[in-house]
Amino acid sequence: MILSYLDFLLISPEIILFLFASFTLIINIFYENKKNNILFFSIIFILIILLMIFYYQYINKLFGTAFYDLLIIDKLTLFLKCVTTLVTLLSIIYGYDYIKNNIENNKGEFYVLIMFALIGQMLLISANNLVVIYLGIELMSLSLYPLIVIQKNNKLAIEAAVKYFILSLLSSGILLYGFSILYGITGTLDINSMFTNISNFNKLYNFSFTFIIIGLIFKLGIVPFHMWMPDVYQGAPTIITSIISSGPKIAIITILFRLLNLFIEVDKDYISTIILYLSIASIILGNILAVMQSNFKRLLAYSAISHMGFVLLALANNNIEFALFYLISYLLTSIPCFGIIMYLSYKNFEFQNIRDFNKLYKYKPFLSFYILMIMLSMAGIPPMIGFYAKLIIFKNLIDFGYTYITLIIAISSVIGAYYYLNIIKIMYFDNIQSNYDGILNIKDKNNFHLSKIILLLNFVLLLIISILPNLLLVTINKLYL
Numbered sequence: 001m002i003l004s005y006l007d008f009l010l011i012s013p014e015i016i017l018f019l020f021a022s023f024t025l026i027i028n029i030f031y032e033n034k035k036n037n038i039l040f041f042s043i044i045f046i047l048i049i050l051l052m053i054f055y056y057q058y059i060n061k062l063f064g065t066a067f068y069d070l071l072i073i074d075k076l077t078l079f080l081k082c083v084t085t086l087v088t089l090l091s092i093i094y095g096y097d098y099i100k101n102n103i104e105n106n107k108g109e110f111y112v113l114i115m116f117a118l119i120g121q122m123l124l125i126s127a128n129n130l131v132v133i134y135l136g137i138e139l140m141s142l143s144l145y146p147l148i149v150i151q152k153n154n155k156l157a158i159e160a161a162v163k164y165f166i167l168s169l170l171s172s173g174i175l176l177y178g179f180s181i182l183y184g185i186t187g188t189l190d191i192n193s194m195f196t197n198i199s200n201f202n203k204l205y206n207f208s209f210t211f212i213i214i215g216l217i218f219k220l221g222i223v224p225f226h227m228w229m230p231d232v233y234q235g236a237p238t239i240i241t242s243i244i245s246s247g248p249k250i251a252i253i254t255i256l257f258r259l260l261n262l263f264i265e266v267d268k269d270y271i272s273t274i275i276l277y278l279s280i281a282s283i284i285l286g287n288i289l290a291v292m293q294s295n296f297k298r299l300l301a302y303s304a305i306s307h308m309g310f311v312l313l314a315l316a317n318n319n320i321e322f323a324l325f326y327l328i329s330y331l332l333t334s335i336p337c338f339g340i341i342m343y344l345s346y347k348n349f350e351f352q353n354i355r356d357f358n359k360l361y362k363y364k365p366f367l368s369f370y371i372l373m374i375m376l377s378m379a380g381i382p383p384m385i386g387f388y389a390k391l392i393i394f395k396n397l398i399d400f401g402y403t404y405i406t407l408i409i410a411i412s413s414v415i416g417a418y419y420y421l422n423i424i425k426i427m428y429f430d431n432i433q434s435n436y437d438g439i440l441n442i443k444d445k446n447n448f449h450l451s452k453i454i455l456l457l458n459f460v461l462l463l464i465i466s467i468l469p470n471l472l473l474v475t476i477n478k479l480y481l
Helices: 005-010 012-030 036-059 075-094 096-102 107-126 130-148 155-186 191-197 203-220 228-235 238-244 247-291 296-316 320-344 365-379 385-399 403-428 440-446 449-467 469-480
Strands: 064-066 071-073
Touching: 005 012, 005 064, 012 036, 012 107, 036 075, 036 107, 071 075, 071 107, 075 096, 075 107, 075 238, 075 247, 075 320, 075 449, 075 469, 096 238, 096 320, 096 449, 107 130, 107 247, 130 155, 130 238, 130 247, 155 191, 155 203, 155 228, 191 247, 203 247, 203 296, 228 238, 228 296, 238 247, 238 296, 238 320, 247 296, 247 320, 247 403, 296 320, 296 385, 296 403, 320 365, 320 385, 320 449, 320 469, 365 385, 365 403, 365 449, 385 403, 385 449, 385 469, 449 469
Parallel strands: none
Antiparallel strands: 064 071
């Protein structure tokens, strides 16, 4: 077989991004820390070009497999690549002032590593081969390690990066071991071909699944493999926390669903039971530990653990539509949440403690109201999109006969609502001493105007999706069917 023009056309976004990242890396050798504004807007431009290419591919139905079936491109993968590109774009825009004030050196490498991480996510979303899955995960992870520790004098970041690196190596080894067993059973690395090679029930399938699921859910921060998340969320620069909390999760959820489809053909009861227990543990423990946090980024880490538990609940019933609906609903609130943190931070001061929200409404009434909407949505309180996302998951569980599990999750969600409502209380009603007093009223002079516009657009989008949640659900259903 000979590679055709279509092979390269199908993965043209990845090729363009790779060439641009490589070119940027070379240019940065000669112009280190110069023309950073040009670099910033060049990256914004290239990511917008990628979004246009995805749209072009979708409109012209450029679907199929590429490079001897190593990669698969369909409506769903194009949509998810578009989402990962968009959340990366938003994080970079929100982080313009933050990068300028908090990252003094290596700005060129900083942007290059973000682009390579995005390429890894795109490869994962399109992966149709076990080797490509591993390469995508490693490209994504190896790009994120140095980004976490880009602030060399930040001891928390160094500690978080080391912990994340060591645990990631362990999880990658476990994942590879699971892949090796699966390859030994099926005799192929191609995911689609594995469906045809599955014969009678074999306990080795469950054995390989156990190792593979451990390797993958580590990246999602699912209990009991969540230990790295709070430290990384707190220690990493906020823009990197924003990126880690979004795109990689979309990519891992996508590939996890593909593999679950394979294993459910073998032993649905075993797999569903494991996923359910992991989901319940994540939701309960995530909510309980979040209640104890005073650092806002650590709180968001434990909150993310709980939310990923809900996503996993949908996957337990092999329902990718509900999983993606919940995940995108969560991203609609988490990305602007980190954007607001970066907006309110300034040189040598990171807006992190929940006490810093005190009396925010006096200085920033719009941002305060936006945070209120975000907290209500994350808590699952109507009429916000988070309520509909949780409602769909609950209904799905009841339809499958998991009434008691639904009750346990509902009680845990009530506990989780406490720490979200507590932030609203601190922001509007408490009268406590904040590290941020006296700064908010003079902070607005140098904020990047584009980030203000994007925050406003995000706010409008959150309102529209909350009022018309079926728009998102119908869109996802059309892409999947």
